[in-house]
Amino acid sequence: MNEQAAEQLPDDVDTLKALLLQKQQRIRLLEEQILLMRDKHFTSGSEQASNQLGFFDEAEAEADAEPPEAPTTASPATTPKKPAGRQQLPADLPRVRREHDLPEEEKICTCGCQMREIGEETSEQLDIIPAKIQVIQHVRKKYACKACEAGVKTTPLPAQPISRSSASPGLLAQITVAKYQDALPLARQEKIFHRIGVDLPRNTLASWIIRCSQLVQPLLNLLEDRLRDGPIIQCDETPVQVLKEPDKPPESQSYMWVRLGGLSDESVVLYDYYASRSGEVAGTLLSGFNGYLQTDDYAGYHAVGAEKGIIHLGCWAHARRKFIEAQKVADSKNKKSKGKDKNKKNRPSKADIALNYIGHLYGIERKCKHLSPEERYQLRQAKSLPVLNKLRSWLDKNLPGALPKTALGKALFYLQKNWEKLCVYTEDGRLNIDNNGAENAIRPFVIGRKNWLFSDTTNGAKASAALYSLIETAKANDLEPYDYLRRVYAELPQANTVEAIEALLPWNAKEALLAEKRALAEGGEG
Structure with missing residues (x-):
């Protein structure tokens, strides 16, 4: 310490002690921050707590209360083990039989007699057929009257997910699932299509994605109603960068919000894009809801959590x-x-x-x-x-x-x-101990964000929210996302009533999708 700094120190011993204590606390705090930053960047992200087996006597003395009677970590002996050996291949997959027979000369026994077949031995391999691109031709017959030549009649083309587009429901479902379930950016999908001989520019793919999000809006409206009918909503939010957000610089953060809820047999997961993380957004998303709200301790939820009719849970x-x-x-x-004193317990x-x-x-x-x-x-x-x-x-x-x-x-x-x-x-036995349901629901978006990094426009961000909502809701109801979206894209353009749209809600479409899957497994047309 130089002389000038020493002269600035107080002469009173008590004041010096207080100053020293303050500095020591500051050093301790900075050391903890450095340790946690190192841990965050250089160690596993697991939240597993260290095993502390056998400390209960000391814990009891420290806490002045009897701690739980046994450690919560399951011992290896009580952990169920997976069966050893190769697992059976799924029974619902189609089988292709390939027979391997002995040559005729080897079917003669060494005694000279003809050997007879007494059975067979079967082993299985898992095979895969790469994606197959095909063109669907919609052929409409034309009719005319030769007698009066009044005109030509042609049956109208069934309503398509995107009018005057070459994209079928199956192709749109594949593009949607590839981006929002498998985290494949559109630029990467463009290259994949090019390798199999199809030219689909990424701007075309982006346009289709936005059109699909507009198509499914009536279905999302029904899901919103079902979410609010449920007794519990879990909420979470995560940052997203939108380059062309009005009145905001490109490097600023916007937010993707997620809500999870619904009835016991109707799980709903809804994403919503907003430019901010303010409490006003939380109020908008939860306006009119009565029931339990479960969130973390972010201050944006405090006001809505204190409203009449809402009971706020922690995590x-x-x-x-x-x-x-x-x-x-x-x-x-x-x-x-312990390094200084190895005998210290x-x-x-x-x-x-x-x-x-x-x-x-x-x-x-x-x-x-x-x-x-x-x-x-x-x-x-x-x-x-x-x-x-x-x-x-x-x-x-x-x-x-x-x-x-x-x-x-x-x-x-x-x-x-x-x-x-x-x-x-x-x-209430319906409630959860934590908000992990919402965090798990928003995780696919976080994984996807690591690949595509940002959204170009607010329309793109809102389209992402809409399609993530359908995919995650399908998964929450045990549906395969591609099968569900293909059905939605095929039937929603022709759904002209509320009842027809309700039939496409995941829990209502489940039985039809399972029947279609069984038919395909049996070799039918589905």
């Missing part, structure tokens, strides 16, 4: 992540201290104790996964509430001494701030 997965970060910091410090950190409680809550959820809502409610009341009460007592004891800006402090204060919302899930 235990987000609370858990913060303690995992605190655990990484604690583990790093333990390694350093590491006590469980406060993050370890919190993660153990949270892990036990998730263990209870695994047990009640296949129960009815009423049975799930009863189990949570009997098992989850006692764990929550112990965790609450532990939190009250450790919160006063926590430094708010440290990783542990952030985790503890997050838990304190969201405690009431985090406990709501125990009040």
Whole structure:
């Protein structure tokens, strides 16, 4: 330290001690931030907490409360193993029989007698036929009267997904699924088509995508109604860059929002594009909804979550992540201290104790996964509430001494701030412990964004939202996206009534699609 800096220090010892303590806390905070940044960039993105088996006695002394009676991590002995050996190929795939017979001279036994067939031995290989491009010719017969020559009659062409276009429902379904399910940008699809001898420029593909999104809007309107009829909506959002967003620079961020909900047997996933992440957007997306709203702690949801008729749930997965970060910091410090004193026994950190409680809550959820809502409610009341009460007592004891800006402090204060919302899930067996459903629903978009990076226009971003909605809703209802979209693109142009459009909702179309798949497997025309 130079003389000028030394002269600026206060002379009072108590003031110097306070200043030193402040600097030490600052250094500790910066060290934690560096550790977490290194961990984020150079280690696995798994949220798996470190195994802390056998620390329960020490945890009990630390928490002044009995911790969960057993670790939540399943031991290898209790984990079901996959059958050894090659797995059977799916029975519903068509089979092509190829017979391999002995030459006639080898069918003579060494004793001179003719050998007889007594059976056969069958082995199977999986084969694939590359994509086949074909041209569908729509031939319409023309009729005229030779007697009066009044005119010519021709049956009208059935309504097509894109009028006066060479794109069939099957081709449009393939392009849509390739981009929004398989994350293949249109530029890459253009090259794939070129390799098989078809010239489809990417601007043509982009135009078709936008036209398809406009076509399916009536179906999306019905899905919106079904979403709001359900008792629960989960929400999440993620950034997206749109180059030609009005009144915004190209490098600015816009947002793709996702909502997940519906009835128990009708899952709905809806994407919506908006230029901002403001609470006004959340209010628009949830206006008129009455029921449970589950989100993370983003402030944009606070206002709508406080509205009459809405009960706001928290997300235990987000609370858990913060303690995992605190655990990484604690583990790093333990390694350093153990390096100085190899005989030192590491006590469980406060993050370890919190993660153990949270892990036990998730263990209870695994047990009640296949129960009815009423049975799930009863189990949570009997098992989850006692764990929550112990965790609450532990939190009250450790919160006063926590430094708010440290990783542990952030985790503890997050838990304190969201405690009431985090406990709501125990009040209704239909509710989830976390918001992972919405996060899983938005993950395909995040994966796709890594490939195509940005949207050129707002129309393109809105088209993406519409088609992601149909694909993810189809998947949520156990439908194969290509089969479902091909049917939607083929039948929606001819659907002139609400009943006809409702027949194309995923849960209504499922039986017809399964019948079509069975027919194809049996060799029929489908």
